[in-house]
Amino acid sequence: MDDLSKQIECVLAQHRKENIRESTLKLYQLGFNRLLRLAKSMGICSLTQVLENAFLADNLHTVTGRYSSTRHKLHKLCIRKLVEYNENAYRGWRRPLNRNIDKPGLPEYRQIHQAFLAQLHTEGKSKGTVESYRNISCKFLLFAEQSDVLRLEDISEKTVVDFFVALRASWAAESLRTAASGLRTFFRFIEVDESLLYALPRRLPRKTAIVDPLTEDEESRIWSYLAVQKLSMRDKAITGLIMLTGLRAVDVAGLQFNDVDWFCNTIYIVQSKTKKALVLPLLPRVGNDIAKYICLERPTSTSQHIFLTQKAPFRPIGRGLCYHIVSKILRRSEVPKRNCGLGPRFLRHHVASKMMNKGVSKSTISAVLGHTNPDSVDVYISTREDKLRSCNLPLDGIPMQMEVLRP
Structure with missing residues (x-):
C-alpha cells in the first residue's frame, strides 16, 4: 500500500471513531477513490501539488459534462483532509482556524506579552x-514601538494618555472601559510605576441598553x-431552562450530569464568566424536560x-448553538426583535x-443571576415603565407664561 492509500485509511479510520454517519463516510470514500484512480493513472503514490491541481480540475459532471459544484466541493474537502493530516496531524471534523494575530515586534515586548498570556491562563481566566x-495589551505594545518607546522602563504617563487618545x-x-481594565491588569503584571495606573482613564461610561421584557x-x-410544535427535546429543555433561570448560554452549554442533584432538586454550577459558585432550584418543568x-x-x-450535538461526532454544544436555538424559537413564536437581539441574553x-x-430585592436578583456586583442589575430597572412614570415631578407651583412663537 502506498503513502496516499495509508493516509486515506488513517483519515477515514479516525472519522469512524468519531461516529461519523456511514452515509457521510461513503461520500468521502467516493471522493478518495477518485483521487486514488487519478494518482494511479499519473504514476504518483503520494499527495503532491501536481496531483492536487489535477484533482481539483476534475470538476465536470460525468453525465452532463458541465461544471458540478458538488463534485468540486467534495474534491476540495478530500484534499483539505489530507493536507491537514499531513501538516498538522489534524483529523477532526472542524477545520482549524489559521488566524493572523498581531504580535509585538520587539523581542522584549513579545516575551513579556507571552508571559502575560500564560499568567492569564494560569489564573483560569x-x-x-x-x-x-x-488584544489591548498587544495594541499598547505596538503603539509604544511606533512611538519609539523601545523599553518597558521608558513607558511614561504620556505614552498611556496618547494611546487612549489614539x-x-x-x-x-x-469600549474604552474594557480597554482600561485590560491594560490595568497588564500594568500590574509587569509591575510598572503606580503613576501609570493613575494615567489610565477613569469613570468611563458603562455600556447599557434599555431592553423591553417579554409581554x-x-x-x-x-x-x-414549545408545547405544540414538534421540536427536539434538547431545544425545549434548553429554552425552558434559560427562560426560567436566566442562566448564561455558556453555562447552559457546559452543564454536566454531576451539576444536577435530582434528589435535592438543585442545579449547582461554577459560572464560566465569574468563576463563582451558583445554586439554583431545579424547577419541575425544567427537570422533566431535561x-x-x-x-x-x-x-x-x-x-x-x-x-450534545445532534449529528456525529457527538460533542458538547457551544454557546453559539444555544443562541441559535433560543433565537429560532423566539422568532417562530413571533416575538418582535429587541435592541439586544433575541437570544439567551434577552x-x-x-x-x-x-x-x-414581583418586588424581589436587587440583592436576590443579583444572586439568582450570578452577578458579583449587585449594582449590575440596575439596567433592568429602566424596563419598568410604571416605576419610571412614578418618578416624574409635577409642574404645579412652577410659574409659567404663554409666549407667541415668532418666525
Whole structure:
C-alpha cells in the first residue's frame, strides 16, 4: 500500500471513531477513490501539488459534462483532509482556524506579552477575557514601538494618555472601559510605576441598553410553541431552562450530569464568566424536560456534558448553538426583535425584569443571576415603565407664561 492509500485509511479510520454517519463516510470514500484512480493513472503514490491541481480540475459532471459544484466541493474537502493530516496531524471534523494575530515586534515586548498570556491562563481566566486582554495589551505594545518607546522602563504617563487618545478615534467610549481594565491588569503584571495606573482613564461610561421584557402575551406564545410544535427535546429543555433561570448560554452549554442533584432538586454550577459558585432550584418543568431529553433523545456518548450535538461526532454544544436555538424559537413564536437581539441574553433580561416586577430585592436578583456586583442589575430597572412614570415631578407651583412663537 502506498503513502496516499495509508493516509486515506488513517483519515477515514479516525472519522469512524468519531461516529461519523456511514452515509457521510461513503461520500468521502467516493471522493478518495477518485483521487486514488487519478494518482494511479499519473504514476504518483503520494499527495503532491501536481496531483492536487489535477484533482481539483476534475470538476465536470460525468453525465452532463458541465461544471458540478458538488463534485468540486467534495474534491476540495478530500484534499483539505489530507493536507491537514499531513501538516498538522489534524483529523477532526472542524477545520482549524489559521488566524493572523498581531504580535509585538520587539523581542522584549513579545516575551513579556507571552508571559502575560500564560499568567492569564494560569489564573483560569475565561477565553473571552484572555482574548480581550491579549488584544489591548498587544495594541499598547505596538503603539509604544511606533512611538519609539523601545523599553518597558521608558513607558511614561504620556505614552498611556496618547494611546487612549489614539484609541478614542476608532473605539466607542463604552469600549474604552474594557480597554482600561485590560491594560490595568497588564500594568500590574509587569509591575510598572503606580503613576501609570493613575494615567489610565477613569469613570468611563458603562455600556447599557434599555431592553423591553417579554409581554404576557409573548411569553404565553413561547410556551405554547414549545408545547405544540414538534421540536427536539434538547431545544425545549434548553429554552425552558434559560427562560426560567436566566442562566448564561455558556453555562447552559457546559452543564454536566454531576451539576444536577435530582434528589435535592438543585442545579449547582461554577459560572464560566465569574468563576463563582451558583445554586439554583431545579424547577419541575425544567427537570422533566431535561430528564426526557437524557432518557429518550440524547445520543450515546461518554461525554459528561448533558447537551450534545445532534449529528456525529457527538460533542458538547457551544454557546453559539444555544443562541441559535433560543433565537429560532423566539422568532417562530413571533416575538418582535429587541435592541439586544433575541437570544439567551434577552431572556436573562426578561427573568430579571420579571422578578423585579414581583418586588424581589436587587440583592436576590443579583444572586439568582450570578452577578458579583449587585449594582449590575440596575439596567433592568429602566424596563419598568410604571416605576419610571412614578418618578416624574409635577409642574404645579412652577410659574409659567404663554409666549407667541415668532418666525
